Amino acid sequence: MMMALSLAWRQFRSHWSAGDLRVLFLALVLAVTATTAVGFFTDRIDGALVRQGGMLLGADLLVSSGKPLPDSYQQEAQRRQLSSTQTMEFPSMVVRGEHSQLAEIKAVDAEFPLRGELVISEQVAAVGVSDTARAADAIPSPGSVWVEPRLATLLDVKVGDLLEVGERQMPVSAILEREASRGGDMFSFAPRLMMNLADVPSTSLIQYGSRVKYQFLVAGDAEQVRQYSAWAQANAGKGERVQDVSAARPEIRSALEKARQFLGLSAMVGVILAIVAMFLASLPYVQRSLDTYALMRCFGASRKLIMQILLWQTFMTGLLGSLLGCLLGYLAQVGLASLAGSLFLETLPQPGWWPVLTGLLLGFLTMLAVVWPHLARLTDVPALRILRRDLGSIDRHHWLSFFPGIAVIAGMIYWHAGSFKLGSATILIFLALLLLIALMAWAGQHLLHRLSDGRGGLWKLGIAGLKRRPGMAVAQVAGFSLGLMVLILLALVRGDLINNWQASLPPDAPNRFIINIQPHQIEGVKAFFADTDIPNAEVFPMVRGRLIALNDTPLDTSKYVDERARRLAEREFNLSWAADMQADNQMLEGRWWTRDEHGQPQLSLELDLADTLGLKLGDWLTYDIAGTQLKVEVTSIRKVEWDTMRANFFAVMPPGLLESFPASYITSFHLPLGNDQALNALVREYTNLTVIDVAALMEQVRGIMDKMTHAIEYVFVFSLFAGLAVLYAALVATREERVREATLLRVLGASRRQVVLAGLIEFACIGVLAALAATLAASALAWYVSALILNIPYQFNLLLAVLALISASLLVPFAAWLGMRGFLDQPPRQLLHSM
Structure with a gap:
């Protein structure tokens, strides 16, 4: 050994x-x-x-x-030495003088938050966060409240003003700029008002039938939290939901997952x-x-x-x-x-x-x-x-x-x-590219052989090198092609794909949602769009319905092993109707209904929902809508791009089915800077409207795209060097044989110029074949990344392909000339001694 x-x-x-x-x-x-x-x-x-x-x-x-959570959650947290706190969330009207506004009230105790921080300020900024913003060192003191800037603007209050919260008059002690625990479903909240948990009983806001969300939060050692999560999921009662950090901000996680992929x-x-x-x-x-x-x-x-x-x-x-x-x-x-x-x-x-x-x-x-x-x-x-x-x-x-x-x-x-899907697709594409390159190299060699027949001189001498090494010529074309493919792909990614990816979230993407629009308020909302020059803003109907039966069999949610599937099956859905499919939806199975089919019991489902619940074309679903059952057939399955921030729906029906049920409306739109006062005036006119500001979320998603674009370019530098290594390795692989050939040619009387030109002709042919194969391969890979990973349309860049073909055809013989200089400058006798 x-x-x-x-x-x-x-x-x-x-x-x-x-x-x-x-x-x-x-x-x-x-x-x-x-x-x-x-x-x-x-x-x-x-x-x-x-x-x-x-x-x-x-x-x-x-x-x-x-409903109130049992004490067992707190007892188990104490047993595992985890920090814990309790909160309550509920909607309520908040009043100041003649103004009132629906607010999402959050009551917290002294331990909140366990992670993150609360950022408060002394005044509302005209744009963005106030200059007086700072991290809070405590929660609202008993008898006082904090309000979000939007709520302060709607009610025209400032720090020190009194608000009527239930039966209490409570002063505003700070403006709540940022709050931990604001992740999750962005459609679940109105403007926030935060108060001390000890003040809730005195407000008399919690009565029988009140809609309250009780929360118990824990934090601590990662392993203990994981074990606590397993215990909580095993012991959770009906209606009790265990949520970890993976559920926070799904829109941001989606963008990061795409970038990481x-x-x-x-x-x-x-x-x-x-x-x-x-x-x-x-x-x-x-x-x-x-x-x-x-x-x-x-x-x-x-x-x-x-x-x-x-x-x-x-x-x-x-x-x-x-x-x-x-x-x-x-x-x-x-x-x-x-x-x-x-x-x-x-x-x-x-x-x-x-x-x-x-x-x-x-x-x-x-x-x-x-x-x-x-x-x-x-x-x-x-x-x-x-x-x-x-x-x-x-x-x-x-x-x-x-x-x-x-x-x-x-x-x-x-x-x-x-992932198995991405790995399999990559292997198949890589094998297909190698096969394509090999076939092109083989066909190119035969074509060059025919073109060289009857010719003499340096052209025939250069092509003869390919004839003597057909297998190595194919390998060299493959090696050169793979190296050049990375260079071309890098240019495609930097130019077309990244721009298309970023364009999928354009600067005018929706940054506001309005929900709870009543039918008689639609014209007023549309008038607001017209007055503020907001184009292409659509208003969509929403009807709440719960899935109760599948193919005439009552739905048993306990049969769903996956927690998300069970939760989706138990929840109420926002159903909608539309004559035409939205432009950013993609039909995968079935077809959209025609005008003659309006009023027929048809349903179009979103792909992820259908896969999660195991639904397919031809299934009959029964919904309970306001106590009335509606049975519809799944006639199409759509793919929805949720990260476009546009209003979309899991389930859509044709017109003529849902109009008789109570409905509210939703819209999404891009609000330019400086139009906040006009939006506030709309909310003052229709006090039931809830405006959801996703501008900060949009900026974070766009920031992820910008940063990850540079990160992707950074990583592709390694691929660039690897591609250059392939080029050099392919030259080194035949260097010894070429030294022998050059030596024999020099001994037989060939000049240095003739040997160099013959070698350049051989490598120019290899370069042309490699450039053609690399251009096709890079375009195929760019389409794959565009269509299957980024989910954006791909357009072939002809100008870049031509430039790449010309550049690559010159690069390969130039690299070969650099590799041959060392031994071509030596006299034939010295070369013979070194062999």
Whole structure:
């Protein structure tokens, strides 16, 4: 064992000095760096999401119910040494003089919040947050209240004014600028008024039949919170809901998940390219090692000893490359974190050790995947190869050794993708791209061969190089294509895809919702839109209904194992009707109704709801609407883009079915700066309206897109370097053979200029084929990312494709000329001595 280790170390230093291992080592470092950089970054993002999710909940976990919660929740929290607090939320009218406004009252105790903070100010700012804003060091004192700026504006109150809250007259002691626990469903709240929990009984607001949400919040050690969550979910009674940080701000989490998926894809492209570069770089290393091990076999080295030497070399390369990659990955993630850190309320937490372990595992598995196909060749090399150079080449038996390495690479792709669907799609697309590239290379070679027939001179000499190495020519085209593909894809991503992604949330996206619009108020709301020059604002009807039966069988919600499915089945839905499908909806199954089908019992369902509840086309659903049952058939399933912030519905019916039921209306629109007073005047005219301001949420989602755009570009730098490594490795793979050919041509009388031009013609042909394949492959990948990941339309960029084709056709022969300069400047006699 020690002999094998000593010999392995000597050979490792020898190959490193000769340059055989440098490209392979560099590609390995790039693969591990890209993986660990994204791993460290996403680990910090996950930690920040958990912490910020806790700030949005005001705790690590909360239990809510429409009735007082049992004492067992508090007793269990005390047993696990978790901090806890209780709150109450309920709607009530708040009065000041002749003005009244529906408010969402939140009563809290002295321990609130357990996570995050309350930000208060002394006055309402004209725009944004007041300059006097500060973190509160306590909750409202007994007998006083805090109000949100919107409520203060609606009631025209300032700090010190009295408000009538139930039977109490209570002064406003502060303006509530920001509140922990404001995450979750953004349609569940009116303007906020916060008061001390001890004041609730004296207001006489809570009476029999009052709609109150009781909440019990806990925070503490992560493991204890996880165990408490499991206990609470197992012991939750009917109507009691356990909510953790994963449910906070679903719109923001959706944007971050999409960005993280894109980051993972970017890193995965770099890893695949690095593996290709490693394999190409291993070919000359193996060719030189065959002679070394054949000589060792002459001196009696056993197959076992050679295997041990190879495994030790693999371990050394994998360990050193992985450690260096992990170190560079940690340094690289600092740049990523600086790009995204401002998205969160606090600084990003430090990453854990898991990315280091995954980076080391990736490094060793990658080395094993690359080396494994060559182990059989190197361990079985005959001693006779010293005399016969043809011995030790790959045969059919050795080709089978590629499958374990392919399996390892496929496994890494699945792991890196994070989902079976994305991993499978990536593998299939990658294989399809390789097949496309190989077919184009093969067809291109045959076309070039035909074009060279009957020709002489340098053109025929250049094409002859492709004829002598048909397999390597295909491999070089594939390698060049993959490297160039990343360059083209980077330009496409930076130019078209990111712009389209950001355009999916345009600057004029809705930032206000108005709910509780009554039928007689619709004309007044539309007049407000006209007076404030707000275009394309639609008003949609809403009817509350509960699903009670599926295909004439009463709905048993206990059969749903998934908590979200059970919750959806138990809740009331906002049903709506429409003659036409909204423009941002996509029909997936079935069809929309025609004008002649208005009034027929049809239903269009949203895809996620249908999948969660197991509903399909042809199912008959029965809804209970205000005590009346309505039975409808599922005739279509739609895909809805919820993060566009437009009003959308899970369930839509044709006109003529719901008009007889009590309905309210909802609208979403973009309110330009400076029109807040006009909106307040509308609310004063119709006091029942509830306006929901999502401008801050929109800015946060848009900020995520902007920051993640730069993060994605940052990660693609690794893919860029990996692509360049593929280009260089493909040149190195045939360098020795080209040295021999150039030497023979020089000996036979060819000038340096003729040898250079012949080589440039060969590589120009390879470059043209590679550029065509790379352009098609990059466009296909761009379409895949656009359609399947970002869910945005893709348009082929012809100008960029032409520029990429011209640039790539010049880049490859230029790179080849740089690689050939070293040995072309040497005299033929010196080249003969070095062979």
